[in-house]
Amino acid sequence: MSGLALNNVTKEFGTFTAVNNVALTVPHGTFVCMLGPSGCGKTTLLRMIAGLELPSAGTISLDGEDITQVPTHKRNLGMVFQSLALFPHLTVGENIAYPLRIRGAAKEDQVKRVADLLAMVHLGGYADRPVAKLSGGQRQRVAIARALAISPKLFLLDEPLSALDAQLREAMQVELRQLQQKLGITTIVVTHDQREAMTMADTVIVMKGGEIRQAAPPIEIYRRPADSFVADFIGSTNLIAAEADSAGRVSVLGQAVPGISLGSGMKTATLSVRPEDVHLTAPGDGALSGTVTFVRDLGGTIETFVDMSGQRIVAVSTPRARPQVTVGQPVGVVLQPDVCVVLAK
Amino acid sequence: MRREAPQRFGDYAPLFFPATMLIVFFVIPFATMIAVSFFQRQQGGFYVPAFEFSNYQRFLSLFFANVLGFSLMLAVAVAICCVLLAVPFTYLLTRMARKVQIVWLVALLSVLSLSEVIIGFAWSTLFSRTAGITNLLVMAGIMSEAKALLPSFGAVLTGMVYQAFPYTVLVLYPALVRLDPTLTEAARTLGASPIKAFFTVVVPALRNTITATLIMVFIFALGSYLLPQLLGRPQHWTLSVLITDQAIYQSNMPFAAAMAVFLVLVTLGLVGLTILAGRKGEAA
Numbered sequence: 001m002s003g004l005a006l007n008n009v010t011k012e013f014g015t016f017t018a019v020n021n022v023a024l025t026v027p028h029g030t031f032v033c034m035l036g037p038s039g040c041g042k043t044t045l046l047r048m049i050a051g052l053e054l055p056s057a058g059t060i061s062l063d064g065e066d067i068t069q070v071p072t073h074k075r076n077l078g079m080v081f082q083s084l085a086l087f088p089h090l091t092v093g094e095n096i097a098y099p100l101r102i103r104g105a106a107k108e109d110q111v112k113r114v115a116d117l118l119a120m121v122h123l124g125g126y127a128d129r130p131v132a133k134l135s136g137g138q139r140q141r142v143a144i145a146r147a148l149a150i151s152p153k154l155f156l157l158d159e160p161l162s163a164l165d166a167q168l169r170e171a172m173q174v175e176l177r178q179l180q181q182k183l184g185i186t187t188i189v190v191t192h193d194q195r196e197a198m199t200m201a202d203t204v205i206v207m208k209g210g211e212i213r214q215a216a217p218p219i220e221i222y223r224r225p226a227d228s229f230v231a232d233f234i235g236s237t238n239l240i241a242a243e244a245d246s247a248g249r250v251s252v253l254g255q256a257v258p259g260i261s262l263g264s265g266m267k268t269a270t271l272s273v274r275p276e277d278v279h280l281t282a283p284g285d286g287a288l289s290g291t292v293t294f295v296r297d298l299g300g301t302i303e304t305f306v307d308m309s310g311q312r313i314v315a316v317s318t319p320r321a322r323p324q325v326t327v328g329q330p331v332g333v334v335l336q337p338d339v340c341v342v343l344a345k
Numbered sequence: 346m347r348r349e350a351p352q353r354f355g356d357y358a359p360l361f362f363p364a365t366m367l368i369v370f371f372v373i374p375f376a377t378m379i380a381v382s383f384f385q386r387q388q389g390g391f392y393v394p395a396f397e398f399s400n401y402q403r404f405l406s407l408f409f410a411n412v413l414g415f416s417l418m419l420a421v422a423v424a425i426c427c428v429l430l431a432v433p434f435t436y437l438l439t440r441m442a443r444k445v446q447i448v449w450l451v452a453l454l455s456v457l458s459l460s461e462v463i464i465g466f467a468w469s470t471l472f473s474r475t476a477g478i479t480n481l482l483v484m485a486g487i488m489s490e491a492k493a494l495l496p497s498f499g500a501v502l503t504g505m506v507y508q509a510f511p512y513t514v515l516v517l518y519p520a521l522v523r524l525d526p527t528l529t530e531a532a533r534t535l536g537a538s539p540i541k542a543f544f545t546v547v548v549p550a551l552r553n554t555i556t557a558t559l560i561m562v563f564i565f566a567l568g569s570y571l572l573p574q575l576l577g578r579p580q581h582w583t584l585s586v587l588i589t590d591q592a593i594y595q596s597n598m599p600f601a602a603a604m605a606v607f608l609v610l611v612t613l614g615l616v617g618l619t620i621l622a623g624r625k626g627e628a629a
Contacts, residue, residue: 052530072533073541085531089549099535102545146535156534 002063003027004049004154004186009058011044011210018044020210021058026203028063029184031177033197036207037233042190043158045207049188050156051075062153077154078147082162084139086131086146092118093127096146103150117145120179137168144176148183155180155187161196173199194234198222206230222274228343231272238278238313240271240335242342252335253309255288259337263344270343277339278315280304280331287332292325306333382602392599400603409587409604413611416567416583423505423566424559430506431513432555436547438514439521450518453511461508465575468504469495472576500576505569509562516561520554556623560616567612584608 004026011019019041026032034042047053049060051072059068067075087095094101096117097110105113118124121141131139140160147155160176161169177200180187191197197204198218205215206229214226225231228239242252242260244267250260252271262269283289290308302319305312313333325331351357385395438449459467471477472494482488494500528550532542548555570585584604592601 050534052533071538072530073536073538075534076536077534079531079534081527081531083525083527085525085527087528087532087546087550089552098532098537098545102532102536102541150536 003030004188005061006045006049007059007061009045009048009055009060011041011048011053012056017210019048019055022210022212024205024212024215026186026188028186030202031180031187031200032189032203032205033201034188034190034205034207035192035194035197035233038192040207041210042205042207044210046156046158046188046190049154050077050079075154076150076152077156078150078152079156080143080147080158080160082159084143084163086139086142088131090131091127092123092129092131092134092142095131095142096127096149098146099149113149117149120148121145136164137172140164140172144179148185151183151185153186155185157187157189159190159192161191162193169193169196170199176200198234204234206233208233224341225272225343228270228272231341231343236275236314238271238273238275239343240273240311240313241268241345242271243268252288253311257288257335258286260335260340260342262342266342266344268345270345271335272341272343273313273335273339275303275314275316277336278313279334279336280306280315280317280325281334283330283332285332287334290331290333292327292329292331295325295327304331306331308333378602379606381599382606384599384602386597386599391596400599401607403600404603404607409584412582412584412587413608415581416585416608417611417615419501419505419569419573419581419583420563420566422502423509423569424562426502426506427509427513427562428555428559431510431517431558432548432551433543435514435517435521436543439518439524440526450515453514456507456511461569461571464504464508465572468500468507468572469575472500472503495576496578496581498577498581501573501581504572504576505566508569508572509565512565513558513562516558517551517554520551524550553623556619560619564612564616567608 004024006022006024009019009022010017022041022045034045036042044053048055051067051070055068059066061067062075087098090098093111093114096114097105100110100113114127115124118126121144123138123141123145126134126138126142131142134142140163143160147157157176161172164172173196176189180200189196189200201218203215204218204221206213206221208229214221214230216224216226221230221234225234225237231237232239240252242250242257242262244250244262248261250257250262260271281287288308290306290313292304293307293312294305296303296305297319299319301316302325304315304317304325306315307313315333380394381392382400383396383398384392385397385399386392438446441449474491474493477491477494479488479491479494483491524547528546529539529542532546533539537545567583568585569583570589573581573583574586585608588601588604588608591597591604
């Protein structure tokens with residue numbers, strides 16, 4: 001099989017299980033983002049793929065070949081570290097040529113390849129600069145160019161953009177995605193920034209407690225989260241408890257909501273409704289009743305906090321679509337069945 | 346951190362005490378020594394103030410050139426051995442768990458508490474025929490009969506490396522601890538085996554530290570006086586031994602002072618050359 005496969009990989013540090021029985025296949029040429037809170041095992045998983053950690057159990061294979069025991073330097077991969085790990089004693093060009101020099105490439109081939117790579121990351125003419133004289137974004141590009149110097153099968157990045165300021169980070173996300181699409185290289189990025197994952201990934205993997213909670217394309221993760229953790233971690237959401245009576249009629253906070261059905265046999269569940277999917281109307285008539293407790297007008301969007309018998313619902317809209325809402329005003333909240341995701345409790 | 350330059354005379358106050366100590370205990374004795382090196386020796390007495398170069402002239406002989414040459418060679422050998430041993434050792438030490446590091450560092454520091462005399466006699470016992478390490482080798486069947494390993498150049502070198510090793514580790518330790526461990530990991534992902542990564546990344550990245558350490562151990566070893574006498578033959582005696590001999594046993598202060606001044610000048614010259622060579626390498 002072409003691509004990367006993790007078969008029931010587990011990593012234990014003493015009594016702590018960092019990665020627990022993870023199975024995953026990454027087809028050739030896809031861009032995968034591993035996302036999760038700190039300590040969820042995403043970096044450990046990446047380091048095992050790189051060979052910097054040995055799995056306690058399970059195997060890793062690349063293009064059908066078992067690489068679990070292959071040492072890092074024989075895996076022919078490219079990796080960008082969170083600290084970038086540029087060699088301080090080498091110039092930009094020497095840094096990028098390092099993997100070529102280690103493999104004994106001819107001097108003129110090294111020079112040519114370095115020039116090509118520098119052009120690719122828009123740093124043409126920087127070959128002779130010391131790395132200490134570069135800005136954050138430039139160092140980032142050098143690290144990427146160095147990792148791609150041998151045209152690796154696998155491109156791994158560990159929180160590559162976390163040191164950059166917000167504006168530069170957004171620009172680099174787009175650039176990294178475009179570069180990956182141009183080269184068609186299998187890429188795995190570890191990040192804790194869900195916006196970054198949504199921008200770049202073909203597949204987003206959400207991890208928690210050493211386990212994969214969901215692996216799916218970004219928009220599916222957003223629209224159809226597998227559980228309440230994923231729903232809450234990716235974007236913001238309203239999680240509302242719902243219950244069904246014996247006839248299958250669903251009620252939320254004691255008020256009936258027509259049109260929604262929980263899974264067969266489910267008595268209670270959690271509904272996940274994205275703030276932009278919550279509609280506010282006049283009170284009464286099929287809508288759940290609530291009171292506005294806070295309004296945040298951010299110019300581009302307006303957030304309305306509604307209190308429904310102690311449960312806070314956030315609704316987001318554009319200011320033009322929702323002009324007259326004031327604190328203390330009674331409103332009706334409409335939960336349309338097609339936007340409610342039913343999650344098991 | 347940027348600080349303002351001192352504005353008033355009073356701002357220099359914190360320097361008074363160390364400056365005074367330095368003048369009283371270093372500058373004045375050193376100046377006295379330089380002065381004495383030009384004085385005239387009184388046969389059977391002490392010396393009288395004068396200004397002559399005869400002490401330096403006497404030094405310019407093949408015998409003293411050989412001793413100076415040997416002293417410098419010994420110091421260089423000790424410095425190189427110490428750095429060759431200490432760089433990999435310290436590198437591995439910094440990769441160990443914190444607790445293990447502390448145990449090792451305390452053990453090394455305890456070596457510093459040993460006086461040169463104790464180190465010398467300990468090694469002379471270890472290298473002896475009757476109670477030395479060769480007896481263990483005989484017991485292990487590696488050697489047929491025990492023999493004395495001293496006096497010899499190897500014994501002198503071993504003793505001095507042993508003495509200088511803890512200093513070397515303590516000088517290298519902070520730089521190696523601060524070295525980003527992801528540098529070697531990055532080298533490994535880029536195709537370098539762990540050993541290749543060590544030589545292509547760790548050693549070059551620490552070049553300045555290693556040069557500074559070499560100079561420090563070199564100077565430390567140059568002043569060695571006791572170990573060459575305890576563990577070596579007379580041809581292994583360093584200039585420091587001759588200086589002491591002249592000053593204490595021959596009562597020839599001016600000649601001893603001249604040799605000491607000469608030793609300082611040669612040392613400073615060599616250190617200067619090393620730094621200069623390092624700068625050139627940097628520019629290239």
